Amino acid sequence: MLLTSRIVRAARPRERRYVLADEDEHSMSLHVMPRGSKWWRFRYRFQHAERMISLGVYPGVNLATARLLHADARGLLARDIDPSADRKEKCAASAHTFEVVARQWLKLLQPRVANGQLAADTVEDATRILERDIFPALGTRSIWSALYRRLTASLHAPYICPAVSPRETLLILPPPGSAPRSLHARDPRTDAFHTQGA
Known part of the structure; x- marks a missing residue:
């Protein structure tokens, strides 16, 4: 059946989860949970395996938005890209931006301010x-x-924050699947960086 905003809004929870499929051979659907939450899901096949991803939760993601997200995911499939893997890559990339890591470093300084x-x-x-x-x-x-990488070779904590000791550690988050590395600020005696765990 073709879902409408009215049908989605009127969907009430039952004792068990149930699914309202939206056109297109049931690839996009609304899963209504027993506690009342409503999840948009997209079921697809990629490299001979059946997969499913979430498109969001209603009402935060309404029917029109869910259809746009569904169309985007189908566009990725048309280019032979797995929507689930693409989403994970984007999430990982956004978690490792310069701003995210710098703000984490600033938070690490707060206990030193407090004491x-x-x-x-x-x-x-x-x-x-x-x-x-x-x-x-x-x-x-x-x-x-x-x-x-070039910037970290020339910048170190004392240039940004002179009160931080030259041995102050800046934790750099590793790529998925690799061990954490600690990059120390430049040692003034040797004028070199020290890396641990590499």
């Missing part, structure tokens, strides 16, 4: 510089890009 080892003004200055000058240019870049 008086670091002035709050210093962290505020670093935050302001990052937000004003660096995030607009580099915030959305993956930390694994060649540009970021």
Whole structure:
């Protein structure tokens, strides 16, 4: 059946989960759960295997939006791209942007501010510089890009935040499946970076 906004809105929970399929050979459907939540799902085949992804939860994702997301996923399939794998790659990339990692570093400084080892003004200055000058240019870049690798070779914590000791550790999140690495700031005695866990 062709779903309408009225049908979706009127769907009530039952004792067991049930499915309302929307046109297109039942590939997009609304799953109504016993507790009342309504999930949009897209069932598809990729490389001879049946798969399913979520398109969102109603009413946050309405019928029109679910159909657009469904069309996008079908477009990926037409280009021989698995929508589920594509979504995971995009999520992983957004979790490892320069801005995300820099904000995590700023959070790591908060305990030092709380116990008086670091002035709050210093962290505020670093935050302001990052937000004003660096995030607009580099915030959305993956930390694994060649540009970021070149920048980490020339930048280190004391340049951004002089009160941070030269041995301060900046945890760089690893790519999925690899071991964590800690990149230490440049040691003033040897003028070299020290890497652990590589």
